[in-house]
Amino acid sequence: MFHPFLDAFPAFVAARSSFGLQNAGAIAICGLLSRLRLRWMAMKQHSTDNTIPTAADDAVDEADSAVAASKTTDETTAKTTDKIANKTTNDTSPLPCDSAVPRLSRIALPVCSVIGVALAAAIVWAWFPHGSAAWTNPLHEIDAPAHYYFIRKILGEGVGAATHLWPNDEYYPPLFHLLAAGMIKLASLFGVNLSIYAAFNTVWLATSGLVWPIAIQLYASYFTRRLSHSAQSVCSPRFANARKSSARNVASVVVPLFPAILALIIPPLAVASASHPFQMLASGPLIAFGLAATLLPFWLYATLRLLDALATREHLVKWIIWFFVTAGVCMFAHPRIVFTWLLLMAPFVLTRLPWKAIAGLAGVVVLGAAVFLVYMMSSYKSDRYFNPASWFHTFVPNRTVPEALKIYVTDNIGGVQGWFMAAIVLIAFAVTVAAIIRPQWFAANRTDSATVPGASAIDRASDSTSAQPHEQVADFAAMPADRRNRKTSASYRTPRSDASQLRRDAIAVLLAFFLVGLVYVCSTALTGWFPNIVAAAWYRAETRPLTMIPFGVLPLIVFAAVVLLRAGRLPNVTKIIAIVLLAALAISCQFGNTVRSALSDAVYANMTIDDARPDEQLTATKEKILKKVVKETGTDSVVVSDPLNGSMYATAMYGADMLFPIYNAKAEKNGAIFGQTENAFASGDGKALTNTVCPLSADGDAYFLSMGGQAPSLQMFTFKQQYDTFHDQKLIDQYAKDGTMRKVQDYSNMASYAKGWALYQFNCQ
Known part of the structure; x- marks a missing residue:
């Protein structure tokens, strides 16, 4: 029944301070109200939980002291306060953990x-692998060429390319590639070729x-921060x-x-x-x-x-x-x-x-x-x-x-x-x-309330033995009403809450x-x-x-x-x-x-280039072949090949204009040309093939690279069969015979397993 009256007590204290009511009677009334209010808080806390919080008990004791002090003069009150403060200091100062350990x-x-x-x-x-291969060779895994291609695209076209990194101009999340391209540009400002x-x-x-x-x-730290006070x-x-x-x-x-x-x-x-x-x-x-x-x-x-x-x-x-x-x-x-x-x-x-x-x-x-x-x-x-x-x-x-x-x-x-x-x-x-x-x-423990989500500065103030009760109340009363209500609800958290x-x-x-x-x-x-x-x-x-x-x-x-x-x-x-x-x-x-x-x-094994696994996506022989290819074609002529045989690394390593620079070039958006090229090659119609691939090249030349079968490590690609037409040796021989394309480089003598590997140029005249 005293709840509304007692909740108004902070405002009363503020008013008392404003009007300068410093006489002993006013102090006595304030002390009595403080005692009643804190007693009521303790009873409410006790009704919520079987244990009466020690902070409330301490506050009640302080209120009792305030009432007793109000019966004396202001000078006596000041002396009493000094004694209490000195006593508190004497009680706590010998404890080493009160200062040094915190x-x-x-x-x-x-x-x-x-x-x-x-x-x-x-x-x-x-x-991280320590060999030099980690810094000089590409990582040959199924998606690695795509990431190198995306970085090259940003370097070549600018930051705007980040909105359409995919070969069919679809969006691909570019943050990592922007960071890598930015690092290359930053290094170049200092003369470093990264x-x-x-x-x-x-x-x-x-x-x-x-x-x-x-x-x-x-x-x-969201969880561990709760330990700081407990x-x-x-x-x-x-x-x-x-x-x-x-x-x-x-x-x-x-x-x-x-x-x-x-x-x-x-x-x-x-x-x-x-x-x-x-x-x-x-x-x-x-x-x-x-x-x-x-x-x-x-x-x-x-x-x-x-x-x-x-x-x-x-x-x-x-x-x-x-x-x-x-x-x-x-x-x-x-x-x-x-x-x-x-x-x-x-x-x-x-x-x-x-x-x-x-x-x-x-x-x-x-x-x-x-x-x-x-x-x-x-x-x-x-x-x-x-x-x-x-x-x-x-x-x-x-x-x-x-x-x-x-x-x-x-x-x-x-x-x-x-x-x-x-x-x-x-x-x-x-x-x-x-x-x-x-x-x-x-x-x-009760002392940890400040670390519990929902606890606030008033929790710590109420638990502090150094703050004077009338200072806490005055600060509380000075708060806006809505914030004071929130603080009040947060302050009296119980062990149950x-x-x-x-x-x-x-x-x-x-x-x-x-x-x-x-x-x-x-x-x-x-x-x-x-x-x-x-x-x-x-x-x-x-x-x-x-x-x-x-x-x-x-x-x-x-x-x-x-x-x-x-x-x-x-x-x-x-x-x-x-x-x-x-x-x-x-x-x-x-x-x-x-x-x-x-x-x-x-x-590290996927960064090392050798011929230990000759049928894999990137070997020492394939690296040499791709270097020869780019030396012949340049970086402006389009090159058609099955990306799953490792040809896609020509873009990643040398900047070649491969029609399939990644293994899964999509048909959506601007990717129709990929399916059209596959169908034209499979048709057996040389004129249809040249009409399809020749317009793709920036300088008017187009090439076809035959470089073996699909790598075993890339067989998880669900739609790998779409590239089977590029391995049809009968079609390749037919196009070479009827003049649709001509052989410009033969790689059969570069390795025992390289039979039939060659670079062909389409007749785009």
Whole structure:
């Protein structure tokens, strides 16, 4: 019943100060009102939770002191205040952790963050192949020529080419290629001739070795920042007696350093898995999507902070801006990363926002899915869109379900270290489940309210023993009404509300862990309509979901570690053991990691040019042939050939004008000429063939290159049969005989397996 009157008390205090009511009677009234109001707050807090918060008790005691002091003169009150202040100082000054340790923890956090990122960068750079071939030769994988072609196109046509990188002038995400081309241009300003291969590798090393660890560090800090204040509870006055023991002295030093220690551990742990960023260089390479995955933690962090801002109505504009900036950069790197973001953030949205907001966002997602479906149906004609069981009909599982689950829980780490990782993941899983079932076991102490999303500056002010009660009240009264209401609701968070917040976050982290695992297992081990739908957004194969594994495993481990380290009921020795285990995991995963080492060997093998595999896409003999071809044709004459025999590297290496500079030149948009050329060559009509290919050349000359069959490593291309006509030796001989084209270079004597290899010039006169 006193609620409205007591809530008006801050305004009354402000008015008293304004009118100069400094007499003893006014002071007595204010002290009495302060006491009544704080007593009511304590009763309300007690009704919410069985434990009366110590902060409220302390505030009531202060109010009692204020009433007693009001019965004396102003001079006596001032002396009493000085005595109380001196007593407080004497009680706390001997405690070493009240000053030195917090200062040390504040310094250690940024230092350890920098060291952790530096260690991760060193690990990535040590993994990268060290031979000279890595900087002088192209990476010969199925998508590598396309990325070199895109960089060349930007260098040749300018930044405007970024809107139509594909050979048929379709859009392809250009961020990585713009960075590489920009690096080449920047080096040229200083007289340095930087090759496309060197620029490509440098951008990958910078983004994988620096940006990725920094991004993961930032994303993890969303959870670890909650330790910054909870660790200081060890140094609070209530532990003064306990700190007399040596064990407490050790804990008082170690516990506040937990955030800094985690900042040292997390970056090396982020590069322990072969899944990302190493897999992106060994599969494809998966450059555009891989770069988007590298940048994704920035977007995830901005999203979580935006959700906090929506709950507290504080710094809302700031986090909205950061959200859209990070979203724009990630989607510019690759638009499909939005599906990964949605998969990881949907659990947090479901556990935090009100149902009306969730329904609205669900409507937006459905609308976006409908727009995407319309785009796909208009761009790629098919009669199977509404029959999911028939999607990806050529897909063949490459793992069993147990194998896929093993890769997931081990974070794709090989050897004994992988099983160590699996054990830590299972422990983290158990801790997170316990946090869902019994969150009060792990709820933070009352002193940690400032670290809980929704807590604000008033929480810290109310817990401070140095601030005077009348100063806090006056500051509170000076706030605008709407902000004061928000602050009031945020200030009096109970252990129960902290437990509720912990439960919601635990549910979200665990659900994200399950969703990432589901997508990965469906993409590599299952067939049918359900896995087709689940993995469709990631092109069905395991390549892209494999890069998502750290996004499921690392947040689970970090969250579980934070839950343990901030739990008030656990002994400090348990927390120290948890930190030691994480440190041991991060260190051990850097040695004997067979999966990651095998990727490094495979990447370097694909940078080495020799004749060990003569039927592969790029060999020493083919390199010599392509050099001869470009010397004959120049870079303005179009050259027709099957790109899957390795001829597409003539563009990547020497800038040749190959009609098929990449293996999957599309027929959509301006790509009709590709199908027309294939059909004209297959027709046997020499005149139709020359009328089709001759207008394509800038200087009026056109050539045909015969250079063997399709490479075994490129056989995964679904539509490889479209190039079979370029291997029809009867047609080639017919065109050479009837004058449609003439042989200008014969390569049969360059290798025993090069029989029939030759360069022909079309009769374009």
